Amino acid sequence: MRKKIIKRSRRVVIKVGSAVVAARPADGPDIFTRLADEIKGLKEAGREAAIVSSGAIALGMRRLGMKERPATIPERQAAAAVGQGSLMALYDSAFSKVGEKAAQVLLTHDDLGSRKRFLNARNTLTALFRLGIVPVINENDTVAVEEIKFGDNDALSALATNLVEADLLIILSDIDGLYDKDPKAFPDAKKLALVEDVDELNIDTIINTANSLGTGGIKTKCEAARRAAHYGAATIIANGNKPGIVSRLLAGEEEGTLFLPKEDRLTSKKHWIAFSARPSGRVFVDDGAKEALLNKGRSLLPTGIRDVDGSFDAGEVVHCVDLLGKEFARGVANYSSSEIQKIKGLNTAELVGVLGYKVYDEVIHRDNLVVL
Numbered sequence: 001m002r003k004k005i006i007k008r009s010r011r012v013v014i015k016v017g018s019a020v021v022a023a024r025p026a027d028g029p030d031i032f033t034r035l036a037d038e039i040k041g042l043k044e045a046g047r048e049a050a051i052v053s054s055g056a057i058a059l060g061m062r063r064l065g066m067k068e069r070p071a072t073i074p075e076r077q078a079a080a081a082v083g084q085g086s087l088m089a090l091y092d093s094a095f096s097k098v099g100e101k102a103a104q105v106l107l108t109h110d111d112l113g114s115r116k117r118f119l120n121a122r123n124t125l126t127a128l129f130r131l132g133i134v135p136v137i138n139e140n141d142t143v144a145v146e147e148i149k150f151g152d153n154d155a156l157s158a159l160a161t162n163l164v165e166a167d168l169l170i171i172l173s174d175i176d177g178l179y180d181k182d183p184k185a186f187p188d189a190k191k192l193a194l195v196e197d198v199d200e201l202n203i204d205t206i207i208n209t210a211n212s213l214g215t216g217g218i219k220t221k222c223e224a225a226r227r228a229a230h231y232g233a234a235t236i237i238a239n240g241n242k243p244g245i246v247s248r249l250l251a252g253e254e255e256g257t258l259f260l261p262k263e264d265r266l267t268s269k270k271h272w273i274a275f276s277a278r279p280s281g282r283v284f285v286d287d288g289a290k291e292a293l294l295n296k297g298r299s300l301l302p303t304g305i306r307d308v309d310g311s312f313d314a315g316e317v318v319h320c321v322d323l324l325g326k327e328f329a330r331g332v333a334n335y336s337s338s339e340i341q342k343i344k345g346l347n348t349a350e351l352v353g354v355l356g357y358k359v360y361d362e363v364i365h366r367d368n369l370v371v372l
Contacts, residue, residue, distance in 0.1 A: 003252035009168035015157035019174040020240035021055030032094035059083035080141030106140035154220040158227035172240025177257030225259035232265030277317035281310025299362035331369030334360040
């Protein structure tokens with residue numbers, strides 16, 4: 001099964017964690033040299049790759065003589081500003097030595113939360129692939145504050161999988177994969193070679209094992225695998241400090257933990273609605289409408305809406321919540337919050353009489369709605 005999945009993966013996202021970037025091998029090449037060599041071979045085999053790289057803050061810390069990760073956002077942004085140039089210079093130098101080109105792509109959640117900017121970013125990345133250039137994607141830490149942050153580059157790597165339309169996500173860290181318990185605390189911990197259904201994995205019970213250089217841990221990596229799986233991409237979590245790890249994974253070797261993709265994958269747009277977009281408000285729906293959305297594949301009509309919360313325009317993504325406020329879906333609203341306030345509970349035939357016009361019968365069409 002593993003070899004079959006790997007064989008059909010033509011475009012790969014490789015996420016490189018801070019611990020791997022900052023590692024100083026006692027002998028042998030560093031991660032930048034190894035990645036450049038392996039991606040060159042990957043391309044010669046007819047594949048394409050994008051890198052999602054952490055490490056700007058870690059490299060900035062090293063240059064600034066910081067021993068611990070800065071606690072405040074401005075200090076982290078300062079470290080990122082110092083480290084980002086160094087990080088890209090290392091990638092550029094390594095790829096140039098093997099006759100390849102790398103390009104820096106800096107993003108914030110706002111960039112991917114807007115459908116227009118998401119598609120613009122996809123067009124840019126498609127052009128880079130067409131030119132044979134390897135995109136090196138990172139969060140724009142120098143401007144990203146908590147409200148527009150991805151949270152960690154594990155989350156960014158999952159969103160990038162949809163953004164570049166990849167078949168496989170490889171997450172390289174300083175761990176060998178997912179274990180049944182914390183391997184640092186329990187010597188008898190066993191590594192899981194395969195996770196067939198990531199939705200059945202209780203991510204909340206997984207003990208995080210984040211290091212001092214990064215913001216992620218095994219929990220965020222599993223969540224990234226879940227998001228990628230719903231796009232239809234497999235994920236492998238593996239140890240990036242092992243020589244030749246990418247080539248070995250793409251040869252189908254039993255390294256790391258493989259997470260299988262979902263068979264009922266979301267379309268690219270629905271994946272964007274579920275995981276990239278930032279909802280702007282909430283619509284409260286009654287039990288009948290909830291049942292129709294959850295089990296009958298229906299659109300959300302005005303008659304099923306009981307209330308609306310927040311201020312948003314038509315075309316923005318909103319939470320669909322039940323009468324207790326629990327979210328069960330989200331989708332793109334065809335009407336603004338003020339319009340929905342006027343037409344909630346009405347039949348579609350009454351819309352023109354209330355609004356003076358009718359743009360759509362549905363407040364959210366089923367093609368633009370994702371059940372969570």
